[in-house]
Amino acid sequence: MRLLMIGDVVGRSGRRAVKANLSCLKKEFGLDLVIANGENAAGGKGITRDVAQELFSAGVDVLTMGNHVWSKKEAIDYINRETRILRPANYPSGTPGIGSNIFETSRKIKVGVVNLAGRVFLQAIDCPFRKADEIVNRLKEKVRIIVVDFHAEATSEKVAMGWHLAGKVSAVAGTHTHVQTADERILPGGTAYITDLGMTGPRNSVIGVKTEIVLEKFITQLPQHFEVATGPYQFNAAVIDINDETGEALSIERIQNYE
Amino acid sequence: MRLLMIGDVVGRSGRRAVKANLSCLKKEFGLDLVIANGENAAGGKGITRDVAQELFSAGVDVLTMGNHVWSKKEAIDYINRETRILRPANYPSGTPGIGSNIFETSRKIKVGVVNLAGRVFLQAIDCPFRKADEIVNRLKEKVRIIVVDFHAEATSEKVAMGWHLAGKVSAVAGTHTHVQTADERILPGGTAYITDLGMTGPRNSVIGVKTEIVLEKFITQLPQHFEVATGPYQFNAAVIDINDETGEALSIERIQNYE
Amino acid sequence: MRLLMIGDVVGRSGRRAVKANLSCLKKEFGLDLVIANGENAAGGKGITRDVAQELFSAGVDVLTMGNHVWSKKEAIDYINRETRILRPANYPSGTPGIGSNIFETSRKIKVGVVNLAGRVFLQAIDCPFRKADEIVNRLKEKVRIIVVDFHAEATSEKVAMGWHLAGKVSAVAGTHTHVQTADERILPGGTAYITDLGMTGPRNSVIGVKTEIVLEKFITQLPQHFEVATGPYQFNAAVIDINDETGEALSIERIQNYE
Amino acid sequence: MRLLMIGDVVGRSGRRAVKANLSCLKKEFGLDLVIANGENAAGGKGITRDVAQELFSAGVDVLTMGNHVWSKKEAIDYINRETRILRPANYPSGTPGIGSNIFETSRKIKVGVVNLAGRVFLQAIDCPFRKADEIVNRLKEKVRIIVVDFHAEATSEKVAMGWHLAGKVSAVAGTHTHVQTADERILPGGTAYITDLGMTGPRNSVIGVKTEIVLEKFITQLPQHFEVATGPYQFNAAVIDINDETGEALSIERIQNYE
Numbered sequence A, B, C, D: 001m002r003l004l005m006i007g008d009v010v011g012r013s014g015r016r017a018v019k020a021n022l023s024c025l026k027k028e029f030g031l032d033l034v035i036a037n038g039e040n041a042a043g044g045k046g047i048t049r050d051v052a053q054e055l056f057s058a059g060v061d062v063l064t065m066g067n068h069v070w071s072k073k074e075a076i077d078y079i080n081r082e083t084r085i086l087r088p089a090n091y092p093s094g095t096p097g098i099g100s101n102i103f104e105t106s107r108k109i110k111v112g113v114v115n116l117a118g119r120v121f122l123q124a125i126d127c128p129f130r131k132a133d134e135i136v137n138r139l140k141e142k143v144r145i146i147v148v149d150f151h152a153e154a155t156s157e158k159v160a161m162g163w164h165l166a167g168k169v170s171a172v173a174g175t176h177t178h179v180q181t182a183d184e185r186i187l188p189g190g191t192a193y194i195t196d197l198g199m200t201g202p203r204n205s206v207i208g209v210k211t212e213i214v215l216e217k218f219i220t221q222l223p224q225h226f227e228v229a230t231g232p233y234q235f236n237a238a239v240i241d242i243n244d245e246t247g248e249a250l251s252i253e254r255i256q257n258y259e
Ligand SMILES: [Fe+2]
Pocket: A008, A039, A040, A066, A176, A177, A178
């Protein structure tokens, strides 16, 4: 089976990129499942019902999230009910929503998808490595294919997670930094890995935000109201080929499209 | 002129990679100047006189550093005297060593090289954006070509520096995360940019360190003695073409070689 | 001369505490100058013109600030013009407002007041130790009495600043943690020191914020809207006696009043 | 019953302070139990068998620890076996040692002691609030008196823990900042609380370390070898009176003795 994983979709520009690229990519690659990180899809921070629907309509099957998952408070209830949205599984127990789920493709292939978040330089939550083991062991009883979006800042934590799950899952793809990395590879045991899928959003920006605002912030340290940049988009993703029978990844290819 | 910038050289494996690749690359690309980040060259942390000499002998012209610059205390004096080694220029005034210098290639082209360090998630030092302006303005009076190694963790700070210096310098290349990014581009005004050059060091590792040690650390939170990994190397760098007359970058190409 | 330094005034409850206590304290102690940290005076974050006026009318002579200085954006202009408000002096050059000033008491004693902010666990700004030297050296030419509010998180940085300025200024009082420390002393050379003056604000709270909200935040890690607590106040301050001729501090006494 | 809780014992000077003060205090106050934070007892970082024995011989009944618990690697086995030493209970499961235990005084009063560590600005470990509930609920079945050492940096987290456990335990005393706070009180429900017990160690120092070394570090940002300061000690602790029948704290009194 063939999977597309899309890096953090940022704002209007990112959604436009998804709509403009997904149907073509689906045909071109014969995609079985599309997973997109949606933590910045609504106005650059968080998600809303409308924005999620827009992405599902555009062909996204699963939305994973990250540290901005709760930025739109009005969406907490929605996230809690929508089983196609995953928030990091290692959030405290009792957190609204789910952190993993099993999805069935049109070809009746079952895929376990897991969302985890890192702790280095980020929020104090449960151990992502232990939570990964717990969920993977549980999913392994039901599915052969497991795919992980590890939303984290530090390369050390992300690369470590790749090795931790090497041979146990089909893919570990990082998100959060909004810059695609060039280290895609198949780890021993058949696990596709990339440190970061990158950003699907405004190309001429500082990871999605208007450049002049971010520069003003860094130089003056005065508070700024961050606005999502506009203008031409970049579409960042990766196509991963997985052996349906064994769950082993066969290849991972980075995708970068531009407006 | 053509420039090679090499991502953080880590330990013995990284030095072997430099020695194995540099002479071929010099011929293949007709390189005028080779800059390597050497902050991890000696045993994974810091640099020593011997290790620096080894890299200079292998064809490196300039060594830039980063947050690990002082890890080998015995080398502080050496760094203070060796004008081919640059430590981040925005370290406090009075810090040993220099943060920028002008180098002349064999074809008599003068190149200003600047090393800066980020502050997000890192040490509290002087503002890298203001220091960049100060140094670039000074160098601009003497050279047309200026190249910056911005050693930083956060993609926001690195991308912001790219835009801050766009049109003012020939190249801004990030280092520190040890994972090469796939966002190389020429910014408006002719500035080659890449968020991170990646790592030249042991391929099967967590950013240079033995995988099992890092995993033990993340999972148990017990203190570990970090050892540099061994085994086959990866060589991560970028080749940048610059117009000698205008200082504008014409192209930037990522290099990844493997043992 | 006798000086009162009041710990971070938080919200309505903190302002009520200032109004209820200051006139009595002025009489009881014969205060020459009253300095209050006002970074949380307006609704728990930042300051406004009205709130500052309220505190000045209540008898405060100087308002120092901290990391929340810009929380009320509409007040930036006001802070820029009001010379009785000091924001941390080691903010980037070009920042609105001033970081130090000389105030004359009714008995015509001149007092230099300096506001500095720490960098450990806080914003990346200029070095507070170097900035302290620079300002103290400048003020020393004009006044014998210099008083410093060092707004910082880490005890290491605050205690270090005390020793750094011991014998050079009359007093170094810490702010920011909202918990008064019991380590007041006269350092060698006649410098009154306390790590933190504490908080003047709602006593039954988590450093000023409604307890149940903060607990919800810590336990669920879900975003919360922080509200200033109400109910009885605590008034936290220190009275410092200084020799007018030498500028040496003679004593420092902690004050804790309760509603 | 009457309890003494001693703030972080730092190095030789701190141990000398314990030995010089404890027998007198025991007589003066008729102490039933003595708990000391020992995370800095051996050379300023960590603990060893010899140092722990020295403190037990001096009259300490229980040693709690903190983020420096593993600094002396050779002591990990010892900590794992010595049931009078507690390390933070919210360390990952599988961590050597225990985080809580029940101790019986000479008057046959059973006291549950719990050590927890904060996460704000510190290591990513398990949630201290949830772990507190879990342990307290378990201990409640066996003892009426429960005492907590909460080793944490941020005042917000410490004060929040006080309120979280108010009415559920007899005392919550903070450690780690090495500066005693002046906010001791009895919270509703009979819980003695203090944000930080302070430091028992070298008085003329930066939280235990030689002043000039710490200042050099802050000003130059160059690496320094931190040495424990010498010279006269300070002894920081608190005496807590608890009703044996109900477990409610009746009073908390800060102790500061000087050499
Ligand atoms: Fe994101």
